[in-house]
Amino acid sequence: MSAADLLTSDFAVLPDILRAHAAEQPDKIAVADAVSTLSYAELDALMDRIAAALQRDGVRQGQSVAIVASASVEYAAVFMGTLRAGCVAAPLAPSSTPESLAAMIADCGAPIVFVDGENAAAIAGQDIAAKQVRLDTEEFRDWLAPEGAKPVPVTIGPEDGFNIIYSSGTTGTPKGIVQSHRMRWSHIGRNSAGGYGDAVTMNSTPLYSNTTLVSFLPTLAWGGTSVLMKKFDARGFLALAEQHRATHAMLVPVQYQRLMAVPDFDSFDLSSFVMKTSTSAPFSAALKADIVARWPGRLVEFYGMTEGGASTGLDCTAFPDKLHTVGQPFPGHDMRLIDDDGNEVPQGETGEVVGRSPAMMTGYHGRQQATADAEWYDKQGNRYIRHGDIGRFDEDGFLILMDRKKDLIISGGFNIYPVDLEAVLKQHPAVQECTVIGVPSEAWGETPVGFYVPNTGIDAGADEIMAWTNAQLGKTQRLSALHAIDELPRSAIGKVLKRELRDRLAAEAT
Structure with missing residues (x-):
């Protein structure tokens, strides 16, 4: 079947769609990183060699294959080759502790784990039974099945596992979220009108994140090109987007914030952009409005969960009064x-x-x-x-x-939403960014405490900023303390790690 027939069918699997793209547009670049590229034909052949090698090593259909590495074309090929073998991709966050990584590898039951040099140390010394293969050395090429090798064909059903995404583990032991081929098929279909067939998509968040996968996978499924950034930096992103004539990007709000703050942002040619998307963290109306005004192409915000459920979409360009x-x-x-x-x-x-x-x-x-x-x-x-x-x-x-819900502060019987307090606090000119958490209080049960990153060149202390903020808030909402901090702790996809701030206060109190 052609790629078009597969994409308009009731159900299809991504490895079959990629095979069709390889036949129809073999020379088109599927994936690019800073040092290399893979055309659709090259990606398809490498997927075959990976799937055949997994089968040769006794990795059975339905088993997990773990990956602990930074984004690269090899990473993308291993992910896709895993699927072609009928296995379940388990991309893991290298930023996790060595103990958590070992626990996740054991939890998903992966008999093999792919690592790169930068992250091999993350699991060194851990008791890991899985075979380890280095992605960024000749070890990977030596491990592959010979050129031209084909895996034994497998039948993949809608409810079969596609990938396991692990929660961040900031509130306990990471949980493995099992996503099926049906779930990923729905993500692909949902983007039928997104223009991904001609897309050059900037992927600058990690490949272990669902935030990345909801744009990376549709780009490949619809026959576009994915440009992978190993590590995000604002100026580097803008230069790369200009170089590749990027049309699409999925960015988290803190990335947009840093991009729009680049002093010469308007000097970069971003006229090729068709659509920019965002998800995973609170996105201020003011920042959305700035992007709509200064960056060509539509801006669409998605709200949803890695676990699934229901999702919403906001076309910020079409609904400026709903930001x-x-x-x-x-x-x-x-x-x-x-x-x-x-x-x-x-x-x-x-x-x-x-x-x-x-x-x-x-x-x-x-x-x-x-x-x-x-x-x-x-x-x-x-x-x-x-x-x-x-x-x-x-x-x-x-x-x-x-x-x-877990961040809701109940103080003296009143519900306090941190986002309301943050919206006021961030209006102070001395505040660059901020967050509010709830901490235990003998008098009130819980009480709100704020953290902020100071703006340089503005002389205002924490007490002055807190007094100004509390004057704008209701009596039951007021901050009981405010702390200046060099940088808010964030996950790799930009979520503020409030647990780390709570732990910091608890440690200081002992």
């Missing part, structure tokens, strides 16, 4: 709000977000109770995923997010 929202649920996505007792709340009221769609995780790998805790069922028995966020729908059905 304070995350948009409306996609067609076929059922999103509802529930109270603490699991009852749906009326229109306009605040509740916990739950969602249902074709894009839903199978469950947490080996964790039945954790899977059950993440589910909600309506009166008809339909399964929904709890998003863990608190929000409300406006009169037009656009979702306004209030905060993460």
Whole structure:
């Protein structure tokens, strides 16, 4: 079948689609990094050699293949070759502790793990039974099946595992989120109107992140070109985008913030851009407006979860009056709000977000109770995923997010949403960026504490900034303390790690 026939069918698997692209456009670049490229024909042949080598080594269909490495064309080929063998890709975050990496490799049951030189030390000394193969040396080339090798064909069903994405582990042991081929197929189909067939997509977040995969996978599926950045820096991104005449990018809000702050941003030729997308963290209305005004192409914000559920989209270019929202649920996505007792709340009221769609995780790998805790069922028995966020729908059905449920501060019986306090705090000219957390309080149960990164050249201390902020807040919302900090701790995809700030305060108190 042609790639077009596969992409318009009821279900197809990505390895078959890539095979069709290799036949139809063999010389088109599929993946590029800073040092090398793979055309669709080269990617397809390398996938065959990887899949055949996995089968030769006794890796069975349905088993996991772990990857601990920075983004590269070899990484992309191993991910895709794993799928062609009918195995499940387990891309792991090299930034995790060695103990966590060893635990994740054991949890997913991977008999083989691919590493690069930069990250080999991350698992050195750990008791890991899996065979290790270095991606960035001749060891990888020696491990491959011979040129021209073909794997034994496998049949892949919609519910078979595509990948396992592990949670960050900042609130406990990382959980493996199992995503099926059906779920990834829905992501590919959802982007049918995204123009990915002619895309040159900038992927500057890690390949172990679902944030990256929701743009990387559709780019390959629709026959575009993915440009991989090993490590993001704002000026380097702009230069690379200009060089490659990039059309698409998935960036997290902190990356947009740093890009728009580049003094000569407007001197870069970004006229080739068709669409920019964002997800994974709160995205301020002011920053969205700045991007719409100064960066060509549409800006679309996605809201959803790695676990799936329901997703929303906001075309910021088309709805400039809705930039304070995350948009409306996609067609076929059922999103509802529930109270603490699991009852749906009326229109306009605040509740916990739950969602249902074709894009839903199978469950947490080996964790039945954790899977059950993440589910909600309506009166008809339909399964929904709890998003863990608190929000409300406006009169037009656009979702306004209030905060993460776990970050809600209950002080003296009042609900305090950190995002509300952050919105005021960041308005002070001495504040570059900020966050607010809840800490234990004998008097109030919890109390809000703020952290901020100072703006250089503005003389204002933490006490002065806190007094100014509290003057703008309601009596029950006021900050009890404010700390200056050189840099907010963030994950690789830009989420502020509030747990690290809580731990820091706890350590200082002892």
